[in-house]
Amino acid sequence: MEKFGLIGFPLGHSISAYIHKAGFESLGINASYEILETDPENLVDRVKFFKRENYSGFNVTIPLKLPISLFVQEVDKYADIAGAVNTVKINSDKTFKGYNTDASGFKKAIPNDIDLKGANIALLGTGGASRAAVLALSECEVAEIGVYTRNIPNAMDYMGYMRRKFPQITFNVYQIDQVRDLSKYQMLVNTTPIGMLGRSADMTPIEEPVLKTMSEGSIVYDVIYNPKKTILLKTAEKLGFRTINGLDMLIYQAISAQEIWFGKTPDFNAMKIAALENL
Numbered sequence: 001m002e003k004f005g006l007i008g009f010p011l012g013h014s015i016s017a018y019i020h021k022a023g024f025e026s027l028g029i030n031a032s033y034e035i036l037e038t039d040p041e042n043l044v045d046r047v048k049f050f051k052r053e054n055y056s057g058f059n060v061t062i063p064l065k066l067p068i069s070l071f072v073q074e075v076d077k078y079a080d081i082a083g084a085v086n087t088v089k090i091n092s093d094k095t096f097k098g099y100n101t102d103a104s105g106f107k108k109a110i111p112n113d114i115d116l117k118g119a120n121i122a123l124l125g126t127g128g129a130s131r132a133a134v135l136a137l138s139e140c141e142v143a144e145i146g147v148y149t150r151n152i153p154n155a156m157d158y159m160g161y162m163r164r165k166f167p168q169i170t171f172n173v174y175q176i177d178q179v180r181d182l183s184k185y186q187m188l189v190n191t192t193p194i195g196m197l198g199r200s201a202d203m204t205p206i207e208e209p210v211l212k213t214m215s216e217g218s219i220v221y222d223v224i225y226n227p228k229k230t231i232l233l234k235t236a237e238k239l240g241f242r243t244i245n246g247l248d249m250l251i252y253q254a255i256s257a258q259e260i261w262f263g264k265t266p267d268f269n270a271m272k273i274a275a276l277e278n279l
Contacts, residue, residue, distance in 0.1 A: 002031040003053065004261070007038040007046055007068075008061030013197045013226045015278045016059060019254050022274035023266030027258070031056075040067055047071050050090060057089045057261045059254075062193065065128030072098035081165055082135050084128030087257040099260055102132030105253030106223070107139060109244060114219065116140040120184050124148045124176060124205050125191035126155045129223050131162075133189055138166045145169055146185065148176040179210055187219040188236075195222065195230035204231040211235055219243070225250045228279055247275060 006016045020033040038046045040063060050058060060068045065084040069075070072085060078100035079085045085098035110116070119142045123130060126149045134145060145162075149155045152175055159173050182188060194205040211220070211232075220236035225246035233243045251271050258266045 002029070002056040002261075003034070004031060004055065004057050004059075005034040005036045005050075006059045006061060007036050007043075008064055009037055009039040010198060011035050011037045011061070013199075014061070015226065015275055016250075016254065018274040018278040019251060019271045020258070022270045023254060023258050026267035026270045027262060027264050029262060038064065040064065043067055043071075047096075051094045055090055057087070057257070059257055060086050060088065062127060062129070069098060072096040074098070076100065078103050078132075078135060082128065082131040083161070084131050086128070086132075086253065087260055089260055099257075100132055100135075101253040101256035101260070102129060102249070103135040103139075104256055105249040105251075106133050107136035108252040109246075109248035110140070110221070111244075114242075116142050116187065118143045119186040120144040120146070122146045122148065122179075122182055122185040122188045123191065124189065126151075126158050127191065129191035131158075133191055133223070134162055134166070137189075138169055142169060145171055147171060147173045148179055149173065150176050176205070179206065180213075182206075182210060182214045185214060185218065187221060188214065190220075190222045190224065190230075190232055193224070195227075195232055196224050197226045201227060202231070204235065206232060208235050208239070211241075212239055214239075214241065216240070217242070222246060223249060225275075226279055247272070247279075251275060 017033045024031045068085050073095040075098040079098045082100045087099040087101050089097045121142050123145050155173050163171050192205050194200050194203050219242045221244040222230050222233050223246040224230050236243050
């Protein structure tokens with residue numbers, strides 16, 4: 001039996017094991033998937049564990065998507081551009097190849113009738129999910145991304161990197177606490193963990209008076225999937241905005257991970273049913 005798992009911290013909210021097991025079953029593959037809570041201080045030991053116990057691959061979530069890149073010998077182009085790894089394939093010689101399937105998952109979860117070409121996007125956060133979102137949005141040919149962060153000095157390297165990688169996009173960076181007016185944006189994307197179950201489910205990164213400044217027909221996309229409707233999304237719906245939660249993104253990135261591991265595409269519907277049953 002092949003062994004796979006998820007590392008990150010904390011992982012009490014994760015439903016990845018149910019999703020992946022449904023995918024394995026749809027492919028007729030006998031494999032296990034474990035939730036392996038790993039804090040950053042124990043990452044070296046976890047990497048040794050994967051090699052020692054003959055794992056075939058693993059997924060990576062916050063806060064390890066950037067640190068894990070120190071342990072991979074090769075990355076795909078998406079992980080290279082995003083600077084973040086969320087899927088690892090362990091080769092027969094115990095070397096690691098890192099991939100980023102968040103970018104494609106983020107993009108595939110946007111309904112087909114939404115055209116973001118030339119749009120202005122407000123993006124909250126500067127972590128691994130933020131980088132994947134920028135990569136996906138660049139492929140959608142957006143015009144401008146306003147990045148809102150708690151720590152502008154820390155974000156400056158990131159912004160400089162993004163400006164070099166995507167010169168066709170205008171990037172601006174703002175202090176998230178100072179956000180007052182979102183009227184210029186057609187979409188708001190939350191890539192922060194604010195609103196996540198077990199962390200800050202009773203909080204929202206953007207309060208209602210500010211959200212209300214967005215123009216009619218705007219879209220609010222929260223990459224959080226648990227709870228299915230964060231306070232941000234509930235508020236957006238109340239205001240009449242179209243919303244996208246992180247569940248389809250989670251499933252699409254899991255599908256891409258299994259394609260990397262097995263060279264086959266598992267069943268989306270089976271994986272979504274498993275996700276919904278366990279939320």
